Amino acid sequence: MLILAATPIGNLKDASPRLVEALETVRVVASEDTRTTQRLLAALGVTNRPRLIAFHDHNEKEKAAELAALAAQEDLLVVSEAGMPTVSDPGYGLVAAAAALGVTVTAIPGPSAVVTALAVSGLPTDRFTFEGFVARKPGERAASLRALAAEPRTMVFFEAPSRVATTLADMGKAFGDDRRAAVCRELTKMFEETKRGTLAELTAWAADGVRGEVVLVVEGAAPRNVAFPDAVTQVLELVRAGTRLKDAASEVSAHTGHSSRELYQAALAVKG
Known part of the structure; x- marks a missing residue:
């Protein structure tokens, strides 16, 4: 085996x-x-x-x-x-x-560094996503973070210590400086440390350099105040882009708070 x-x-x-x-x-x-x-x-x-x-x-x-x-x-x-x-x-x-x-x-x-960091981060653990290492090139990193701006689940990232400050600053631009996060370094080792705060606070803290193995945990986006018809439009746009209707309804539901079932039925009626 x-x-x-x-x-x-x-x-x-x-x-x-x-x-x-x-x-x-x-x-x-x-x-x-x-x-x-x-x-x-x-x-x-x-x-x-x-x-x-x-x-x-x-x-x-x-x-x-x-x-x-x-x-x-x-x-x-x-x-x-x-x-x-x-x-x-x-x-x-x-x-x-x-x-x-x-x-x-x-x-x-x-x-597992992923689960260990999530557990000690002080951020919601009921739903989370692991995003691996953040892209190294500035343009790719900014684009990938912008794509996660509406992600409602807690996000876990790996990052090299030399890039922590830059990545936290880029996260602040993409997610908002007031988004909560945690920098977990040297997990289970002698000098283990978990620093919690907003992205702005953590960016300032990391400016002088960060050492050791690092895991970043970032709070998910709060549900946006989106009117139901606008949410249905978002579902239809995702479908036109190639997403399955059921998956599109679930995705929009996650960041708007509207019922996935109701979005599905409304979008289906419009398509019909």
């Missing part, structure tokens, strides 16, 4: 007994960084010396089919540098290839 294994994101004590057991027994490990995995084996006192196969962003497309075929013959453990494989880390292509071959895919759950 194919086994996706979550590894510690900082504190080594977060390694689960199942992770240690798997590392002690498997013969082959697909690793995002073989040097990191070797250090993990040593730190956990694992005596097994599995064959380590480098599996990262630069070779995932080439290796996916080969590793999926290997997983059909024997257990293959997949680990990333930290956290859960496939979540902003290599693994998606391999899982898809393994599933296509009928290989059993399972996971050893554990640490």
Whole structure:
């Protein structure tokens, strides 16, 4: 089978007994960084010396089919540098290839920077979206953030420490300086810190530089005061752009507060 294994994101004590057991027994490990995995084996006192196969962003497309075929013959453990494989880390292509071959895919759950940051952010956790790393190029970053301006769910982003201040400033331009957010850095490590405030406050705080691994959590947009006929128009515009009517009604409902069912029926009547 194919086994996706979550590894510690900082504190080594977060390694689960199942992770240690798997590392002690498997013969082959697909690793995002073989040097990191070797250090993990040593730190956990694992005596097994599995064959380590480098599996990262630069070779995932080439290796996916080969590793999926290997997983059909024997257990293959997949680990990333930290956290859960496939979540902003290599693994998606391999899982898809393994599933296509009928290989059993399972996971050893554990640490996740996404869920950990969300939990400590102090922002709503009932609905959230993970947006991965913010685009590096200024134009692309600004465009992607503008596209999220009306997103009602709490948003989680990864960002390099050197770009935190710039990204927070760009978020303020796209979302409004008064939007609440949290900067979570060095999660589970000795110097863990969560700084909460508005985007304007956090931008000023980050101006002198931010160190360590960083996760940004940003409050979702409040429902806009949009008249029902205007909301129906928005649904129809999304449909004309290629969105399914049901999905368009749900999307507009999320940021206007109008009933998704009523928007669907009204838009359907107009189309009819």
